[in-house]
Amino acid sequence: MVAIKTRVARSRINPDCQNDPPPLRVLTFLYSFAPGGVERIAARLHAAWAARGVDSRIVLADARIAAPMPLTAVTQIAAEPRSGTLARFVALLRGVPAIIAADRVDVLFCAGNTYTAPAVALRLLLGRTCPPILAKISNDLLRPDMPWLVRVFYRRWLRIQGRYIDHFVGMAPAMRGEIAHLIGVAQDRISIIEDPALSDADIARLARVRDGALRTRPGRHYLAIGRLAPQKNFALLLDAFARIAQPDDRLRILGEGPERAALEAQAARLGIADQVALPGHTDPLDIWLGAADAFVLSSDFEGVPAVVIEALAAGLPIIATDCCVSMADLLGHGTLGTLIPVGNVAALAAAMATIATAELEATMQARRAAAQRFTIEHATGKYVALLAMLAKTRAAQR
Structure with a gap:
């Protein structure tokens, strides 16, 4: 019963x-x-x-x-x-x-x-x-x-x-x-x-966290968020990061899932284990979005990923695969982020290598304005x- x-x-x-x-x-x-x-x-x-x-x-x-x-x-x-x-x-x-x-x-x-x-x-x-x-x-x-x-x-x-x-x-x-x-x-x-994916209060909070963060550390700090599952293709992200990583660069992947052991083994095999962190599923994301220099989405397919909207609200530079029919519109057809082909490790690595750690205020505000639609x-x-x-x-x- x-x-x-x-x-x-x-x-x-x-x-x-x-x-x-x-x-x-x-x-x-x-x-x-x-x-x-x-x-x-x-x-x-x-x-x-x-x-x-x-x-x-x-x-x-x-x-x-x-x-x-x-x-x-x-x-x-x-x-x-x-x-x-x-x-x-x-x-x-x-x-x-x-x-x-x-x-x-x-x-x-x-x-x-x-x-x-x-x-x-x-x-x-x-x-x-x-x-x-x-x-x-x-x-x-x-x-x-x-x-x-x-x-x-x-x-x-x-x-x-x-x-x-x-x-x-x-x-x-x-x-x-x-x-x-x-x-x-x-x-x-x-x-x-x-x-x-957000509320008006969330957007204001993420903007404050991002604006108030002190990013004086050396190197570039990349952030990815998602379940550690094949759909997210974090293996591609690790390969791309290994190609361009300088000694002070860091990559954090937030999430949990069945591919954790495989991703940890891959990072060790690529010689980047000391530069990659997998803290697990964390909430809220404010501190991570505030501390990052760029957000990276390496998925093979998505709907309209909420994590991209959160990155927009924080004003973060975004690199994303063209993994859904909505991604180009979401990134302002290239004005709000960089769109690359799905599964292309060379294009992902090149985009990560050229990310600007300091951007114009107008670009950050444009990203935050774009996120207002998703409240x-x-x-x-x-x-x-x-x-x-x-x-x-x-x-x-x-």
């Missing part, structure tokens, strides 16, 4: 406001509050929607990882404390339908590509009683890392998503065409809402309007 633990009990009826329309009811389902961008931004949106009067709830399959911020209306569904993805997937399918029925949920929010599988499964399970589903596309749809045969089946899976998910959100304008082409949906089923204050109203539209359309159909 599925155990349901609700942190906050809520009433649907206010006896003092019998004639008021009920609030918009939105349910976000997550496997857990894993230390990743998708879950962190889902929590941020949940809190912002609640502040706007939306009756917002998060349902978790595993609550052992603490939320990234204080939250209310969080429900845990778990048959037993197991951490496997399949077990959490099954727990969501067993528990979410009862909550949808009890709360009369208006819209389901699918927080990222990782959650499209339970979204489609819920639609198949519930049929016409399933609320409309809004899915945010949080990662690259092309997936060049996949073997060709796997990619054939993956493309068919994207088309299945287009059949059973009602509406899609892209995180930057360049994603619209990619979503329409690969998922196979009409333009009126796609909205663009810039990813709310929760900018996105909340757009999301609430879109969620309300989906709920209204479904109500009219009924």
Whole structure:
């Protein structure tokens, strides 16, 4: 039997406001509050929607990882404390339908590509009683890392998503065409809402940290952030750094994951182990962004990486691979950072070698202005309007 633990009990009826329309009811389902961008931004949106009067709830399959911020209306569904993805997937399918029925949920929010599988499964399970589903596309749809045969089946899976998910959100304008082409949906089923990776307060704080940092140390200090996994291609970054590193240069890679041992061995083999640090997953990132001379993204594929937005907010020089359709726009087509081909170690090394450790104030301010598009204050109203539209359309159909 599925155990349901609700942190906050809520009433649907206010006896003092019998004639008021009920609030918009939105349910976000997550496997857990894993230390990743998708879950962190889902929590941020949940809190912002609640502040706007939306009756917002998060349902978790595993609550052992603490939320990234204080939250209310969080429900845990778990048959037993197991951490496997399949077990959490099954727990969501067993528990979410009862909550949808009890709360009369208006819209389901699918927080990222990782959650499209339970979204489609819920639609198949519930049929016409399933609320409309809004899915945010949080990662690259092309997936060049996949073997060709796997990619054939993956493309068919994207088309299945287009059949059973009602509406899609892209995180930057360049994603619209990619979503329409690969998922196979009409333009009126796609909205663009810039990813709310930061708040206005975050941008101001990162600017202060960066401006207040004393960077009087010798050498160039490079920073990279991400899960130590093949997608991030930190092996490429180590190769590039080894080509250009001077004795006082340093590289820090923040994150944790299955490739730690391989990356440490590679750094030792390249003779740069004393110049490379892997401190693990750290939060907040302020001190690291403030101390760095440049931010480097070496990924093979991404959606709209929040770490690049944070680097922009700090005013940092940025070197990034052309790993998604949105990266050129994100870097101002070369005015805010340097874009290099994916997997090109020579180009990455050359860009790292020529990075300017002292830049014009105007360039730093331009980066910070670009980051303003990616705030929760900018996105909340757009999301609430879109969620309300989906709920209204479904109500009219009924």
